[in-house]
Amino acid sequence: MSTDWLGSVVSINCGPALGVYQGEVSSVEHGSQTISLRLPYHNGIKCPVPEVTFSAMDIKELKFLDIQSSATKHSSGQGAATEASSTPSGHHGHSNRVSHPAPSHSAAPISILRRAPIGPSNSRGPTQAALKKNGVRNGGAAGPLRPKDDDCFGGGTDEDLDKDFDFEGNLALFDKAAVFSKMGGTNNHSNRAQHQSTQGEHNPVSYRHDQNILKGKPIIYRQITVPQHGGKDYCTDAGLVVPSVPYELHKRLLAASERWGLSVERRLETIGVCSCQMALSLLGGPNRLTPKNVHQRPTVVVLCGPHIQGAQGISSGRHLANHEVEVILFLPNFLKMQESVTSELNLYSRTSGKQVASIKDLPTSPVDLVINCLDCHENRLLREQSWYQSAAEWANQNRAPVLSMDPSSSEQPQPIQAKWTLCVGLPLPVAEPESRVYLCDIGIPKQVFREVGISYHSPFGCKFVIPLHSA
Template identity: 80%
Template sequence: MAADWLGSVVSINCGLTLGVYQGEVCSVDHASQTISLRQPYHNGVRCPVPEVTFSAMDIKELKFLDIQNTINKPSSGQGAATEPGSVPSGRHGQSNRITHPHATGSSSSSQPSTAPITILRRAPAGSSSSRGATQAAQKKSGVRNGGAGGPMRTKDDECFGDGTDEDLDTDFDFEGNLALFDKAAVFSQIDGTQSHGGRAQHHSTQGEQRPTSYRHDENILEGKAVIYRQITVPQHGGKEYCTDSGLVVPSVTYELHKRLLAAAERWGLSLERRLETTGVCSSQMALTLLGGPNRLTPKNVHQRPTVVLLCGPHIQGAQGISCGRHLANHDVEVILFLPNFLKMQDSVTSEVNLYSRTGGKQVANVKDLPASPVDLVINCLDCHENRLLREQSWYQSAADWANQNRAPVLSIDPAVSEQHQTVEAKWTLSLGLPLPLPEAESRVYLCDIGIPKLVFQEVGISYHSPFGCKFVIPLHRAHQSTH
């Protein structure tokens, strides 16, 4: 009765070592307790051989995937799965019946067969025929390695064991493997929806909203609404700026800015400390403009950037000299222009003495400045207190040289003026809070000079720092304020 099982599609589980095979039963040998499959698949991959034979001792589980061919056959078995180590047989002796068949793909109208399934075992003598696929692959590999018994084959067997080359000559069945993966169901589960009847339904109960999906850079914690106007001033300067994050930064009049610096100085933020902070922040900005780590490297010592400082004999000039000292300390070639026939403030003298210890160059005549374009010009010629400096010859000569040198210009703390700036700057650096600078193509930046929050409050400014993690931030021009 073994012929009754011919043509059935079965799945044979041979354990972790040999894996799972599927195929059509083409031979059942009751005497040797073997079963053969035609056009077999091994773990979902088509085998390189047309037929594979299995021994009962290697079979852990046998399932019938299609029992339609066995329906209404005489003496057909009731179960669709056999116990480990059994093969289908027509004998009634030594039988164990399976009372709960599991037949995948069977018709609902088919009736289960009632033939018994006999479990016969034999002594574990000899190698199993189920290794036919492995042996065939080994033969192919043996030809490549100089023969089936060659030294390379022996080394592979000793290292990796049997079956290492079983699937090397077989292309992976991508379509068959992909068919086992229900991608729509998985994505439906991920998205929290289930496709049913062409419509997407939420798994959530009625009235419950689907949770919001967040990007990796979004905050999932609900917080208070962002207040973008966190700085208010009693005397508005007439202009408003905003940061990259949208915070509004209003401008202040020079009188209010002067009162703010005086209050900070009373609390210990002396002029010397402000000069040092301004020098550090402005030099860091200048180093970034010069190229930063791409320009200032030990391998690029032959192309040191050149910076020209145009300074006057006042506090703004002292701020520029402090910036030049820090630039010189970072291997930048600095040339300081400072007229020596004018009376200088004590702060300027102190900064010049410090700068001279860096080895930087200092000139007092515009004719000694480079004729070829430099990398950067830092303008600190203007003074908030003395507007008459612009009419002096040394100032006009320095301004003309800067405009003709064709180098980009950074102005530090420029004076408020309704007129156009004498030196056309590409970047402007304001301190603390911006002054109402005239409309120009210059890009405005703001520098944190370390004024405490309560010092702002003392002069009537409600202040919350807009700097975040930086000390120099860019400002963008907003609408004209009507306050």
């Protein structure tokens, strides 16, 4: 039986370490469990040796590409074979694939199993014309099979494949100094050494991502000038100077923006969105608010008063509640509230947020964040009322971080110690030195700033909320 497969073209897969070999079977030894291939190809490249011998232990899979007539007759007599095929092994669904299972270490002879074609009849596969062309018909070979197509394995490129590529010699032909000289702006190779010596003095050796920018003119860091200074300067992460303004100038700026169409309702909505985005980042952002973390929703308490600052806090609480945050709104039952507060309460009541009017109804355990909107720029006497003092005492004892929104400017410390302070438009002088100041863009046009005497250039860049640092 060992001579039945001689002359057949096979493909032997020896695993990822040894690769795939293809060639003509020259001998099969049952005793030593070996098979030899003549004129072999290794991974599509012709081997430098004329013959290669494989042990049964190294063979993972064996496929027949071309089968001699004697092998087919023998297989037909044993009842273990079907129609022979001359198609390449790449068409697995329609070629007569001959596979050899992973052999054991025993001395049993090599067993070869052939599998019939699988797949629909209308699939692409070897046609009858192809079978006639290769001389194979009805499972038998009509004549001697032609050798492997030379175009498949390169033909006249075998000599070049035997030579190793000289990487070092090819790399020596590359003149890196000349190329770098051209990149630096000089094409004269004679002054290459001089250029390299002066390169470190005039041009930096390497650039960071923010340094590799063509600068047309010097940067002006003080791009905002105000007619009345608030007494303190801030700077952004990019180094731009943002001056503080007194409350009178800030009030005139908001009034001018309202005359041009930036109404109180539009301003409340913008401040609510920006403060909500900042609060979500402080709460953990995507690491905290995920569908898999529904059992640990953050809790935020919003302390509000009956004024425009309280309406800003209600707007922020509404957006937070829309983002599945547990919001508790504190607003005492006042007899008189501004119209903006009433309209914001109507919208907030349609969310899942809660509203309480007494300090006793607030949580006794620490919450994730407290938003302070109790202060009013127009009425400083609110701090003397009992509800304000009770709310401030609760916030200081809760041990939760506090975000103060649009606080009133005062030389004295705020009743509630805030970790973050969010200013609107332009910053007001903040009395708390330990509070981190942020600035919110509410969409005031540049011409409106110019109307109140402010020369303005936006410091926000690509953001709507930016941090400010003491200059």
